[in-house]
Amino acid sequence: MDHSSIRQLLKYTHQNKAEVKRRRLTLFFISYVGSSIMAILAIENLMVGNNLLAFLLGLWSCAIFFNAIFSHLYSGSDVHYYIAGVLVIFMSLSIVYTGGYKNTGLYFIFPLLFIQIIIVGYKAAIIYVIVTMGSIVYGLYTPWLLQANYADEHVTRFLISAFCFICVAFIGEFFWNQSRKEMYRDTLENMRQANTDPLTKLPNRRFLEAVYFARATEDPADYFPLSVVILDIDHFKVINDTYGHDVGDDVLVYITKLMKASVRATDIVARTGGEEFLIIFPSVNLSNAVKLAEKMRVHIENNPYKSAEIEHRVTASLGVQTALTDAQIEEAIKQADINLYEAKRTGRNKVV
Numbered sequence: 027m028d029h030s031s032i033r034q035l036l037k038y039t040h041q042n043k044a045e046v047k048r049r050r051l052t053l054f055f056i057s058y059v060g061s062s063i064m065a066i067l068a069i070e071n072l073m074v075g076n077n078l079l080a081f082l083l084g085l086w087s088c089a090i091f092f093n094a095i096f097s098h099l100y101s102g103s104d105v106h107y108y109i110a111g112v113l114v115i116f117m118s119l120s121i122v123y124t125g126g127y128k129n130t131g132l133y134f135i136f137p138l139l140f141i142q143i144i145i146v147g148y149k150a151a152i153i154y155v156i157v158t159m160g161s162i163v164y165g166l167y168t169p170w171l172l173q174a175n176y177a178d179e180h181v182t183r184f185l186i187s188a189f190c191f192i193c194v195a196f197i198g199e200f201f202w203n204q205s206r207k208e209m210y211r212d213t214l215e216n217m218r219q220a221n222t223d224p225l226t227k228l229p230n231r232r233f234l235e236a237v238y239f240a241r242a243t244e245d246p247a248d249y250f251p252l253s254v255v256i257l258d259i260d261h262f263k264v265i266n267d268t269y270g271h272d273v274g275d276d277v278l279v280y281i282t283k284l285m286k287a288s289v290r291a292t293d294i295v296a297r298t299g300g301e302e303f304l305i306i307f308p309s310v311n312l313s314n315a316v317k318l319a320e321k322m323r324v325h326i327e328n329n330p331y332k333s334a335e336i337e338h339r340v341t342a343s344l345g346v347q348t349a350l351t352d353a354q355i356e357e358a359i360k361q362a363d364i365n366l367y368e369a370k371r372t373g374r375n376k377v378v
């Protein structure tokens with residue numbers, strides 16, 4: 027079973043959700059708490075006559091606040107994280123330029139850097155942090171361009187601690203990301219195993235219920251009318267009894283190949299029981315599904331199982347039904363099963 031189907035499953039697990047929450051909460055923290063603090067500082071600076079800093083704080087406070095509001099409206103997009111990352115650059119530069127209260131503003135750079143690394147993701151953060159720190163260093167080493175007045179020893183201490191801080195923050199983010207990737211791989215493999223039949227490597231019933239039908243329900247236009255075919259190999263017990271269980275297994279794998287060869291990549295062939303398979307044709311109506319099932323039946327009939335010592339003609343009976351909406355899926359499977367029994371009862375090797 028392919029990994030893209032399994033990836034769909036991961037949409038329903040907690041790991042990705044946890045990372046999305048971490049980024050969102052960080053964004054909201056910087057946006058709502060940060061913009062409130064900046065607004066208060068803006069008013070304070072206005073009262074003491076530091077108009078430029080007051081203006082800049084007010085400006086970034088509004089920008090970051092509205093960016094967060096937009097992130098609620100367009101929650102499917104990541105762009106507001108990158109906008110917040112850019113705003114952090116401007117906020118840092120404003121702090122460096124004005125110096126803040128008694129030129130102590132450089133302390134605020136540390137949380138801002140950390141927030142920036144989280145919200146844009148550590149890979150993109152390499153560029154963001156280089157730009158942020160590059161402009162800060164440029165500012166600090168061209169003091170005549172700044173309104174603030176930093177003591178040399180403060181600049182040196184700030185830069186050394188910023189360097190250490192950035193290294194530790196990146197190491198932390200890198201390994202957090204690595205462990206997330208490893209957990210993701212493990213979960214992917216566990217889910218692949220839990221959703222795959224070990225003999226034929228086909229998806230199993232669990233996959234259909236937990237992933238496929240859930241996806242069809244989410245996106246009905248791409249799936250309905252959805253036709254289901256239940257295929258059951260005729261007299262399979264005879265194959266087991268005559269040639270042994272291992273040959274029986276081999277026949278199941280062989281029939282799987284034949285079934286897969288007669289469907290499109292978007293169709294699903296699943297193993298739902300011993301010698302029973304469920305084939306799903308999305309966006310196929312009943313009359314076309316019957317034709318496809320007939321094509322599959324003929325393909326199996328015309329390609330007998332062959333090994334060094336054995337040649338055995340295998341046939342199958344098939345029951346077909348179509349669901350027009352997701353509410354009809356269960357009913358369609360039941361009806362396909364009834365049709366399959368009818369095919370067996372009336373002579374086998376046929377489609378009903």
Ligand SMILES: Nc1nc2c(ncn2[C@@H]2O[C@H](COP(=O)(O)OP(=O)(O)OP(=O)(O)O)[C@@H](O)[C@H]2O)c(=O)[nH]1
Nearest residue numbers: 258259260261262263264266271274275300301370
């Ligand atoms: N080799 C092998 N046999 C299996 C497997 N799963 C189920 N079976 C066998 O499949 C056979 C199914 O037999 P029945 O249910 O009587 O069906 P049938 O012989 O195909 O007869 P009809 O379906 O009525 O045509 C049983 O003998 C099971 O033991 C499997 O994974 N490998």
